[in-house]
Amino acid sequence: MTNYTNFEVEDFLHDDFFIDSVLKNAPNHQIFWEQWLAEHPDRKSAVTQAREIILSIRIKPLTDELSDSEVNDIIANLQQQTLSQPQFIGRKFYQTGWFRIAAAALLFATALLVVFRVNNRQLPDTENRNIASSKPATQTNELLEVTNHTTQAKLVRMSDGSLAVLKPGSGLKYQKYFSQKREVFLDGEAFFEVHKNPQMPFFVHSHDMAVRVLGTSFTVKNQNDNTFKVVVNTGKVLVYNQKAAQKANKEKYEVTLVPNEQVTYAINEFKFKKESLAVPLILSKEVALKEFTFENAALADIIEKIDKAYGVNIEYDKAKLGNISLNASLSDRPLDEKVKLLCKAINASCAFIDGRIIINGQTP
Incomplete structure (x- = not known):
């Protein structure tokens, strides 16, 4: 190659x-x-x-x-x-x-000439021609809204490469193409895997609360009992009350979290409760290195571990593909890359359709 x-x-x-x-x-x-x-x-x-x-x-x-x-x-x-x-x-x-x-x-200031000829070679009739994820020359930066009416988690892929695993009964709004600012609006619960971009922080807004990150994975949950919860798997996040952010003592209304920490905010009491998790999360760096390094592991076992870690349900033909044995190191890969690498290893294809993850392949 x-x-x-x-x-x-x-x-x-x-x-x-x-x-x-x-x-x-x-x-x-x-x-x-x-x-x-x-x-x-x-x-x-x-x-x-x-x-x-x-x-x-x-x-x-x-x-x-x-x-x-x-x-x-x-x-x-x-x-x-x-x-x-x-x-x-x-x-x-x-x-x-x-x-x-x-x-x-x-190419020069005064001359440019390019001629391409093709015999019986046509582009496939599809909108999915991207090698690189890029914005169209002319775009309408509309606000997209996804609501999960199903009983299973729904995968949302954003233009910058960030992912959200939207829990049942939850909703998410986000721009089709992020421009000056990356921000989403959550109602309910979602797990986020944010593509790192130090020049453009990522914001999750949920009612009066907000989470600011650069590149990390974490869960945000806006509960019905007027509490707001954030759990961090990797990276570092800032959680704050948007209404109180303008006050002189705004530090009272914000908290910073690192991996394996969580905070619960009582909205009516304006009070944070920060704590360390007794058991490290499976997607935290030190645990993921062990849990997502596989030697002679069955594909079914690998997919089961991914499903459990992300709360998703990857669809595939378990009878045909489940017993394929693989060696793989997936600890530092986001969810969609984990799936793509598995597919590449077994010569299969994957599709992300309407929030579902589908693997299509034949027995080798």
């Missing part, structure tokens, strides 16, 4: 595997790139730019010639997307079976 660590935009445009990943959208390719970008976040911009350039090219059968006006359209499109990129000169011919793609690009 190619080492993509130092790849720039032009390198990705010349890479056969990358081009296939964009055009064919094969599930195993998508899993590879999602995992690779999680390990190399500094390459996300280059990957996104290269992907957009490939998708922006109008694809025509090889037997059809591109007219001058069509070439000009391509150039104008690429100029718009690549003005901020370093200049490059490159040429690559790509051919596999019945299909061929050819590209040549020259």
Whole structure:
């Protein structure tokens, strides 16, 4: 496999595997790139730019010639997307079976020319073409609302990579695309796994209370008896009363938590009760390292442990797949990455549909 660590935009445009990943959208390719970008976040911009350039090219059968006006359209499109990129000169011919793609690009202040040709190669008719999770060029930043009317936990995946496991009877509101601020509004109970971003803290609002984090995992519960509870698995969080935050003695109305600590706030009494947990949580770092390191473990046992830790129900064919033996280290991975890595190991695919986690695969 190619080492993509130092790849720039032009390198990705010349890479056969990358081009296939964009055009064919094969599930195993998508899993590879999602995992690779999680390990190399500094390459996300280059990957996104290269992907957009490939998708922006109008694809025509090889037997059809591109007219001058069509070439000009391509150039104008690429100029718009690549003005901020370093200049490059490159040429690559790509051919596999019945299909061929050819590209040549020259970027400078006075010239740019790119021509792509494809024979009988079409993009899949799907909205899920993302190699990297990026915002559309034109977006409506609507407020999404999810309510869990089921009897099982519901998975909510947000645009920044953060996750929420929404408990039955609970509701969550959040922006479709986070821009200046990452904040969600919770009614009920949810477990959160927040993607780390020091430049953009993550806020959970629940009635008068709020939780501020950078990147961590924790549970928030707004109970019917006028109490508010936060339990921290990893990282560090600040819990505070939003109404009291403006008061001179605001420190009285806030508390900081670290792993294996919890706080209960009596809303009517304006009083915090902070305590350490007698038994460390399974997702806390020291416990997870042991609990999520597997040697010759059956897939069924691994999934059962994930279900228990996150309070979810991963759907799969236990009769066909449950006895597959695996070695895996999943302790430092968020929930969705744990599932994707398992699927990659058994050559299966996974889907996150309407809050459900589904694994599809065949017996090896």
